[in-house]
Amino acid sequence: MASKYVDISTIKYFMNNVQELDKILTSERFEDHNIESVDMFIDSVKQFADRELFPYFKEMDESPAHYKDGSINVHQQVERMMKDGGAMGLIAAPFDYDDGGLQLPLLVHTAANYILDAANNHLPGYSGLTTGAAELIIEFASKELKEKYTPKMLSGEWGGTMCLTEPQAGSSLSDIITKATPTNEGYYKISGQKIFISGGDHQYAENIVHLLLARIEGAPAGTKGISLFVVPKMRLDETGNLLPNDVTTVADFEKMGQKGYCTTHLGFGDEDNCHGYLVGDENKGLHYMFLMMNGARIAVGRTASAIASGAYYASLEYAKERPQGRKLSSDGKKDLNEKQSLIIEHPDVRRMLMLQKAMVEGSMNLIFKAAKYFDLQHNSPDEQDRHKYHTLLEMIIPVVKTYPSEAGIYSINNGLQVLGGYGFCSDFILQQYYRDIRICSIYEGTTGIQSQDLLGRKMILNNGEGARLLMEEISSTINEAKEYNELREWGLCLDNKLKETQKILFHLIPFATKGDYERFLADASVFMEFLSLVLVGWSWLEIGVASKRSIITGDKSHETDFFESKLDTLEYFYAYELPKTIGLSEVILHPSSITIKTDKKTIS
């Protein structure tokens, strides 16, 4: 097992310097926090992760969560994650004091959870979904529901889940059929089946509070007829006793990775005795759920980037210790009398390591930026600013979720390759990271769905206001970069990529205008790949500007090597990754409609 899974200096530098946490902390809401107190919080999270998460990472893969006799057995560290993590405020962090929270910025919460995910991605989902479920209750449910259910969720005694997917309704939520029948007693009777429910049941939670989408009898078809309910596994009677609520654990799903994080199949109302409590108004369930979706998507991107971080450091450690082969001399031969080189000295291995570093850190900074936008959206004093940052978050969110998930697979694939045959062996950890990350491009809307959202909604958001705002933000970083000789070239390069983006949009949007939506969106996934590289190029340029400034101003927070290494990785990204946009652009601009031909047997 490797010894390092995340670079805490990089986390703090991106949070404090690149994303300028201090500017967020000026908000009244965060007046009790400052850079030092946040620093201590992050350090304590790192210690917690070192002690309670990382040492159990392999064990949780080898002893998966499993179904037995009607319930799910999970690893004992789930209890530590929930209860000790709860006590540290890891579940409650983003909430108001009034609701039992710590009023920490999402940027800080994201940095903290990045550490947890990198240490052991099988655990933070339990607390993260509990935060998410509590957030829906706090934001949209009655005071009574909030007071009854959230305190024990925030303390980690109870779990929380999101129950969306049904066997016939995965990406297509409009087809949900779980039924809610009104009664005259303040609750609905729920009946239906939900699948793929993460953290849906386990032996360490006295209760689990499900936030469930269902259709009230007679509701309109499709997404406009879906309501949101609190459906606890154990409901509270009037005297505060817990009664079974007719929620059945039907089975769990065995998976190729993330095996310690249980994925369950739940049945509701088999005995016609499952009570659900409406959250907010009828038929607004999907609306409420989607207001939480940006946070959930930041979390998935964060998990993916963090898994790739763990893999990067494991492969780096191996590369620094493993001798194999020799450097080539000027006649192209190897001197056998020399002892073997460490593999980190071979350029191809260095390429595989830099590729990982570029993806891990480039995506980490982009994720932190999304969290910053979230904080500014909710806490800027100015209404226009709130709108601006909300719009910017909407624009980048599909990439924030997708790039770390997709590039993370590629990144870990390279990390595994660094180990050669050992990378394929269970005794080494790379193969686990490789399996674990694979779920991220499926969670919370697949890459296909994110790509439709990116091109089909976001690129034309508010008649192009969103795209314009995003371009302005990127251009502003380019202008900063142009002030430094060393960065000017990369700034000009990114500027060209923005022009190419516009060219692509001018090519594609007319298809939508003409009503040919199928053609408009056919290559949305290719556009996602293209724009992801542009946005991560932007992320790296931003890191470059901050690093250059740190060097010039004699920032003593880190060694000069630290900043130089960031500039080298920026160069790597611009030399090896960003050029791939050229081919992708050609793919998008090509005249072929081969994927939308259905008139003949193209595929067989």
Added chain:
Amino acid sequence: MASKYVDISTIKYFMNNVQELDKILTSERFEDHNIESVDMFIDSVKQFADRELFPYFKEMDESPAHYKDGSINVHQQVERMMKDGGAMGLIAAPFDYDDGGLQLPLLVHTAANYILDAANNHLPGYSGLTTGAAELIIEFASKELKEKYTPKMLSGEWGGTMCLTEPQAGSSLSDIITKATPTNEGYYKISGQKIFISGGDHQYAENIVHLLLARIEGAPAGTKGISLFVVPKMRLDETGNLLPNDVTTVADFEKMGQKGYCTTHLGFGDEDNCHGYLVGDENKGLHYMFLMMNGARIAVGRTASAIASGAYYASLEYAKERPQGRKLSSDGKKDLNEKQSLIIEHPDVRRMLMLQKAMVEGSMNLIFKAAKYFDLQHNSPDEQDRHKYHTLLEMIIPVVKTYPSEAGIYSINNGLQVLGGYGFCSDFILQQYYRDIRICSIYEGTTGIQSQDLLGRKMILNNGEGARLLMEEISSTINEAKEYNELREWGLCLDNKLKETQKILFHLIPFATKGDYERFLADASVFMEFLSLVLVGWSWLEIGVASKRSIITGDKSHETDFFESKLDTLEYFYAYELPKTIGLSEVILHPSSITIKTDKKTIS
């Protein structure tokens, strides 16, 4: 479990029509075979695979080969693969009648093994390595060794392995230290440890014949001091009895995939009683081994492409059966009153399916071409032709091994994505293909090693003769394509890619001339990715030319849909995959040397 894993029509069309098996069969060596007899052989292999391999594919993953009490236990189908497969001639197929073989072309043997690999990649390695080990004995060892050891190998009663890797010597074979001490009794005493030995031990083989690389005491350092030995697990005494030969099964390696194909750690001579028999001359071991390497690399590429074939058909079957979502109408909305579409109707799903088909079939045809070159290298009556086809095989072999392995990962990744959340679940087979294929880019020389070979040796082979011959072959296909209106565009496109290839070589080779080998080879893996797309583009153009001819000549061997589907997939490859060369070319031509900087802490 899906029901289809390979398209037998495509296998036969590529073998018979695109690679023109009939021309190979004109050789005297193959005079007993004809298209009809080969057809029957392929059909019988398919039936064998349907009956004995495919039904056990998942089971072999779930009950892995494992070490117990000094030996390895494997699934019972290993016995069927070896003994029934042996009886069918699957081990002996390529050998001469005199050596107990069937004198079948490698092209036919490759097509047959493609079917087996696609059905269940955990099994054909056992027979394949036995063929390889027997081949070394038959080609280079004494008549006595051949007569003693090969008959029971070809019948499948005994297994065979290749023992190359040692704990300190993986990619770097010059560092092998396993020792061979001469005696006066016609054998050497062997002592050492070998790891990652596929098929190294199991309960169904009465004996296993290891072909082992070792260093005779006093031999020169490096690759020039390595000799090849036959080291059986049980040696034959003079009366033909089997005696234990001091070969110990130390352990097996648990892996993330291909779990039914055992990977062992073997010890030789722990009790100073391990006899090894020299094959050919002293110190020529690596030379002999590398004469077999092209065959071994064709086999790895074949396995990878075949695994991706299995995955493709599994995801295609799912896409044809799974309803989800609806088609977009001209206002970009979905009509909820319509029933759900099958997911194969969504362009993004079609893209993921065509991507798989393009990679699977494009690589299959390239692999078959390599096997054809092998046959022509060994059986052309004309010496110059033999040299030509040997050179062509040398040129394409790194891509034949690497493209299916690397693109296969990408292909199956897309297959898994077609299934959404189910793709990640163990109940569905995609996750197994995803895990299984990952070893292929490591086997028989990693992608890094293949890339160094491609750029560092092959591109400058015989002072450029190799590159010239390859370009001529590709140009000849381009000229054929230009005869058809529908193909002309793709021909011109591939022609441009050839010019781009030359531009890249003119840029890179001067680094070698100047003695800067490190810079010359630093981006070899990127060049591999570039040239792979060009060669698979060529493969598709060749398929296109054959299909177009079949349509025009009214070829009744298949429905017109079959040929049209090939032309559509050609279009897909040229519209979606080949353009990626543009970005890769820019990466290679960039002036950055970031991966060869070692003077500062770039990577941390």
